[in-house]
Amino acid sequence: MRISVIGDGNVGSALARGFEKAGHTVSTVGNDQARIKELAASGEVIVLAVPFGALEQVAATIGNAADGKVVVDVTNALTPDFKLALGHTTSGAEELQKKLPNAKVVKGFNTVFSSAMETGQNTGTQLTAFIAGDDTEAKNTVIELAKGNGLDAVDAGPLANARLLEPMAFLQIQLGFMFGHGPNIGFKLVR
Numbered sequence: 430m431r432i433s434v435i436g437d438g439n440v441g442s443a444l445a446r447g448f449e450k451a452g453h454t455v456s457t458v459g460n461d462q463a464r465i466k467e468l469a470a471s472g473e474v475i476v477l478a479v480p481f482g483a484l485e486q487v488a489a490t491i492g493n494a495a496d497g498k499v500v501v502d503v504t505n506a507l508t509p510d511f512k513l514a515l516g517h518t519t520s521g522a523e524e525l526q527k528k529l530p531n532a533k534v535v536k537g538f539n540t541v542f543s544s545a546m547e548t549g550q551n552t553g554t555q556l557t558a559f560i561a562g563d564d565t566e567a568k569n570t571v572i573e574l575a576k577g578n579g580l581d582a583v584d585a586g587p588l589a590n591a592r593l594l595e596p597m598a599f600l601q602i603q604l605g606f607m608f609g610h611g612p613n614i615g616f617k618l619v620r
């Protein structure tokens with residue numbers, strides 16, 4: 430697939446390496462609004478790997494170029510001082526869907542630390558990627574992308590379940606960086 434990764438930091442670059450290894454054609458861009466517009470137009474799948482606070486600007490830049498396309502929201506809805514930005518009645522992904530009403534927004538990869546995004550593993554263990562979205566075909570596309578990057582991809586229900594996945598990622602951040610477990614940790618669904 431032609432995948433446009435918006436954001437070329439820890440997450441964007443790791444995902445891009447994994448996608449490329451899986452055989453996809455990948456283009457990445459950092460904070461360059463003109464190039465973001467171009468890549469949104471050319472990509473079949475658009476991955477948003479920017480800070481939560483940048484989503485408003487990036488969504489405005491992308492605009493109609495996302496219509497009908499799969500938009501993967503990897504962001505975690507955190508404030509700059511690391512608090513949950515949204516509560517129980519909405520999520521970053523649902524708010525993004527409102528900004529891009531004709532796109533097929535899928536929440537994915539946000540519960541995986543960037544250290545595992547390329548290979549799907551941390552400390553030799555395959556991790557789980559929880560994928561949530563309302564459009565089944567779009568969600569299946571992202572599930573296949575996650576599998577291609579070595580992750581155990583699990584259908585986590587409708588986009589509204591991003592309300593669960595975003596705090597889950599915040600828990601992982603706390604475990605990693607406040608409670609001493611470091612960045613090489615991750616969630617695995619055992620079944």
Ligand SMILES: NC(=O)c1ccc[n+]([C@@H]2O[C@H](COP(=O)([O-])OP(=O)(O)OC[C@H]3O[C@@H](n4cnc5c(N)ncnc54)[C@H](OP(=O)(O)O)[C@@H]3O)[C@@H](O)[C@H]2O)c1
Pocket residue numbers: 435436437438439440441458459460461478479480481483486487503504505506538539540541542543544598
């Ligand atoms: N790090 C993780 O392990 C992890 C795991 C899961 C989810 N996430 C989420 O993934 C997102 C990215 O995290 P990260 O660690 O990759 O951050 P990062 O390393 O700081 O990279 C952020 C990227 O976003 C770009 N950017 C910043 N402001 C922008 C704007 N207004 N318009 C367009 N692009 C902009 C930056 O471009 P410039 O460098 O050019 O400024 C950079 O390429 C965050 O929402 C984070 O919560 C992170």
